[in-house]
Amino acid sequence: MSTATEVPEVHTTREEVEKLAHPKRPARQRVGVVLSYVGMAAIVVYCIIPFYWMVVSSLRLPTEGRSTEFIPSPASLENFQAVFAAQNNFGRSLINSLIVAGTTTILTLLFGIVGAYALARLRFRGKGLVLWLIMACSMFPLVVLLPPLLKMFSSTEPFTWFPYWINTYQSVIIPGLSFGLPLAVWNLTAFFKQLPVELEQAAMVDGCTPGVAFRKVILPLAAPGVFTTAIIVFIGAWNEFLLALTFLQEPSRQTATVAISKFTGTTGFDTPYGTIMAAGVVVTVPLLLAVLVFQRRIVAGLTAGGVK
Amino acid sequence: MATATAGPRSVPATDGDGHKHKKNALSDGQGRLAWILLAPTLIVIAVVAGIPVIMSIRESFFQTNTGVDPNTGLIAGGETFVGLQNFTNIFTSQDLVLGNFGSMNRFWNAFLNTTFLTIVCVILETILGVAMALIMAKAFRGRGLVRAGILVPWAIPTIVSALMWKLIFDSSGVANRILGREILWLADTGASFWAIVIADTWKTAAFIGLLTLAGLQTIPAEVYEAAKVDGATTWQQFVRITLPMVKPTLVVAVLFRTLDTLRMFDLPYGMVGAGKYRVETLSIFAYQEATQSRYGPAAAYAIILFLYVLLVAFLFVRILGADVIGDSGMPKKKKKKKGEDGGPAQPVAALEQIGGAH
Numbered sequence: 001m002s003t004a005t006e007v008p009e010v011h012t013t014r015e016e017v018e019k020l021a022h023p024k025r026p027a028r029q030r031v032g033v034v035l036s037y038v039g040m041a042a043i044v045v046y047c048i049i050p051f052y053w054m055v056v057s058s059l060r061l062p063t064e065g066r067s068t069e070f071i072p073s074p075a076s077l078e079n080f081q082a083v084f085a086a087q088n089n090f091g092r093s094l095i096n097s098l099i100v101a102g103t104t105t106i107l108t109l110l111f112g113i114v115g116a117y118a119l120a121r122l123r124f125r126g127k128g129l130v131l132w133l134i135m136a137c138s139m140f141p142l143v144v145l146l147p148p149l150l151k152m153f154s155s156t157e158p159f160t161w162f163p164y165w166i167n168t169y170q171s172v173i174i175p176g177l178s179f180g181l182p183l184a185v186w187n188l189t190a191f192f193k194q195l196p197v198e199l200e201q202a203a204m205v206d207g208c209t210p211g212v213a214f215r216k217v218i219l220p221l222a223a224p225g226v227f228t229t230a231i232i233v234f235i236g237a238w239n240e241f242l243l244a245l246t247f248l249q250e251p252s253r254q255t256a257t258v259a260i261s262k263f264t265g266t267t268g269f270d271t272p273y274g275t276i277m278a279a280g281v282v283v284t285v286p287l288l289l290a291v292l293v294f295q296r297r298i299v300a301g302l303t304a305g306g307v308k
Numbered sequence: 309m310a311t312a313t314a315g316p317r318s319v320p321a322t323d324g325d326g327h328k329h330k331k332n333a334l335s336d337g338q339g340r341l342a343w344i345l346l347a348p349t350l351i352v353i354a355v356v357a358g359i360p361v362i363m364s365i366r367e368s369f370f371q372t373n374t375g376v377d378p379n380t381g382l383i384a385g386g387e388t389f390v391g392l393q394n395f396t397n398i399f400t401s402q403d404l405v406l407g408n409f410g411s412m413n414r415f416w417n418a419f420l421n422t423t424f425l426t427i428v429c430v431i432l433e434t435i436l437g438v439a440m441a442l443i444m445a446k447a448f449r450g451r452g453l454v455r456a457g458i459l460v461p462w463a464i465p466t467i468v469s470a471l472m473w474k475l476i477f478d479s480s481g482v483a484n485r486i487l488g489r490e491i492l493w494l495a496d497t498g499a500s501f502w503a504i505v506i507a508d509t510w511k512t513a514a515f516i517g518l519l520t521l522a523g524l525q526t527i528p529a530e531v532y533e534a535a536k537v538d539g540a541t542t543w544q545q546f547v548r549i550t551l552p553m554v555k556p557t558l559v560v561a562v563l564f565r566t567l568d569t570l571r572m573f574d575l576p577y578g579m580v581g582a583g584k585y586r587v588e589t590l591s592i593f594a595y596q597e598a599t600q601s602r603y604g605p606a607a608a609y610a611i612i613l614f615l616y617v618l619l620v621a622f623l624f625v626r627i628l629g630a631d632v633i634g635d636s637g638m639p640k641k642k643k644k645k646k647g648e649d650g651g652p653a654q655p656v657a658a659l660e661q662i663g664g665a666h
Contacts, residue, residue, distance in 0.1 A: 016362040032446065033446075034616075035446075036315065036443055036446035037447070037450070039314065039443035039446075039451055040443055040444065040447055040453075040454050042443075042665050043440050043443060043454055043457065043458065043514065043517075044453065044454055045443070045508075046514075047457045047458055047460050047461050047514050048457055048512070049509060050461075050469075050472055050473065051460055051461070051464065051472070051474060052475055053472065053482060054468075054472045054474070054475075057475055064476075066475075066478055066480055067484045068480070068481065068483065068485045107391065108627060110348075111352055112349065114345040114346075114348060114349070114350065115345060115346045115349030115350075116347060118341070118342040118343075118345035118346045119342075119346070122339070122341060122345070123339070123342075123344035124339035124342040124343065125339060127342075130346060130350070133350070136352065136618075137353050137357045138565050139363065139617060139618075139621060140357065140569065140617065140618075141456070141570070141571035141591060141610065141612050141613050141614055141617060142573075142591075143571065143573065143590075143591045143594045143595055143598075143610045144360070144361055144364050144607075144610040144611065144613070144614050145356075145357070145364070146447045146594065146595060146598045146610065147361045147364055147367050147594075147597075147598045147603040147606040147607040147610060148360050148364050148366075148367050148603075149360055150365035150598050150599070150603070151367070151603050152363075152401045156601075158387070171612070174355075174356055175356055175360070177352055177356045178356040178357040179354055181349060181356075182353075183628060185349060205362070210341070215559045217381065226395075238465065239465035239467075239477075240576070241466065241467060241573070242573050242591075242595065246598070246599065257465050257466075257467045260467065260468060260471065261467050261471070261577075261578055273475045273478075275650060276471050276475075277471075277472065277475065280464075280468040280472060282473060283465060283468055284463065284464050284465065284468055287463040287464075287465075288463050288464075289459060290404065290463075291460075291462075291463045292456050292459070292461045293458075294451075295452070295455055295456050295459055296455075298459065299323070299455055299459075299518060299522075301456035302518070302519070
């Protein structure tokens with residue numbers, strides 16, 4: 001920042017420079033600024049309040065699950081202990097979620113990176129068709145997969161040859177690719193396109209094969225994009241519910257989302273809201289931290305290309 | 309166009325002169341390489357989506373041999389080809405349920421629920437989202453904070469947010485306390501429908517806002533300045549400049565939200581429960597049929613939902629000109645297949661899984 005004050009022969013004082021840098025806004029515009037801050041505060045409150053309610057409810061005494069006090073009194077962490085009580089299998093379900101979401105993400109990236117590179121860089125007949133195919137794949141309702149897959153994985157009638165896959169991780173991971181992969185290909189293609197093609201050309205002039213140019217030049221540069229895609233796919237897979245609900249019926253194999261939906265209290269029929277909310281907080285907070293740390297990247301990933 | 313593959317096997321195209329298409333020497337004639345690289349993706353898609361969809365279509369023409377009484381639970385073994393019966397049952401079935409739209413058979417009840425939920429939710433989300441984007445676009449500072457806040461609803465798993473809203477809408481919950489009423493939000497009443505609408509709008513409106521904001525930021529300030537010089541009012545600026553220029557982004561965002569809401573599952577399932585006819589969507593209905601081993605009808609309903617989604621997507625592309633693939637409408641883009649510019653430029657697709665897999 002070289003301000004004019006460092007150049008004495010120009011007769012502009014520091015104050016004048018400041019003034020010029022921040023021209024007075026007319027009153028109407030200033031009202032607008034204030035209003036925009038009010039509006040922004042409203043947006044944040046709107047987004048945060050329900051989540052705040054979840055956190056507050058998780059911090060009450062387990063017996064006060066339905067309390068409507070805005071601040072828990074007395075505050076208690078008992079709900080969080082209850083979440084990890086043996087009957088809930090919640091610790092196990094977190095591990096299951098990690099396995100399922102992690103594997104889905106890795107597989108998706110492995111397939112997606114090469115495919116996206118081809119779509120972003122190479123010219124070939126039928127590209128439009130491939131794009132529509134991938135697009136369509138991300139559009140169709142997951143529930144279409146359920147009837148045949150349920151039949152297949154439980155090896156009923158025509159599929160008696162098929163291994164019994166209910167309560168296995170692959171029963172969720174493999175169908176899960178159908179929404180993770182289009183997402184990854186789409187995102188990564190946009191990222192690869194942003195990298196100038198001259199980089200590879202330069203590498204190839206220097207004697208790289210296209211494959212080496214891709215590995216040594218493009219992939220390291222696309223690392224942020226790959227990383228963002230990984231986060232987005234991971235969150236999607238972590239939040240997946242329908243497949244896991246259908247195929248993972250045994251408590252020891254359930255993912256966290258399913259486990260939460262099946263929480264029952266020790267006290268019988270009353271819904272243990274405190275425990276459920278605590279579990280919700282446990283499942284959500286790691287995602288929120290990731291999202292807050294990488295928010296800029298994630299927003300870029302979600303909107304990239306769409307408007308560029 | 310499509311001259312790309314004409315020059316076969318000149319892999320690291322070393323020439324550069326005399327080419328009638330673009331100067332991208334790197335990618336000339338690499339059709340085969342492209343297909344090799346795309347093969348894993350395409351095979352996976354075929355295996356995890358293509359084949360099951362075809363199997364589902366086949367399934368919809370069959371019925372499991374359990375007789376007409378689904379409660380026996382005894383699998384007589386095998387299945388019978390029933391032709392279009394699973395589909396025609398939609399019109400003839402006397403399985404009447406009482407939903408928001410009076411007494412009608414369960415499929416149409418679910419169909420209408422799905423349709424109206426989608427229409428109401430998407431309209432509300434779009435209005436709110438655009439309003440949010442306009443506010444954020446005005447902001448000078450604190451945009452990062454707002455963006456972080458907006459991502460909160462997005463990051464919460466849908467089922468968790470469903471349970472969260474379930475607590476909020478509990479009959480003795482905080483929503484009733486604030487309203488000072490005793491509304492039975494979750495007891496499969498008319499209010500249940502609106503509880504779902506509120507929860508879904510909360511989860512995704514901000515996200516439409518985020519995408520719209522990205523669109524807004526591409527509008528050059530000069531356009532507004534010119535309009536101001538010409539004496540345009542704020543409203544005129546919004547209608548004549550902002551909306552048309554943000555339309556490509558917005559239409560795609562709305563399209564994906566629409567498709568996502570059409571297959572809503574998690575939210576009604578978690579908040580109100582399965583088999584609650586006021587909020588039963590087609591996804592929930594099909595899921596319930598499938599888990600009760602009525603694979604044929606389940607597949608038929610799922611296929612109808614699929615066709616419905618395709619129809620809506622088609623209408624969006626045709627009528628509103630949704631630029632899904634990202635090959636037109638972008639001023640700098642040429643015809644897709646001509647240059648390397650052509651590929652997908654719209655990971656707004658992200659929105660649809662990300663906005664919340666219902």
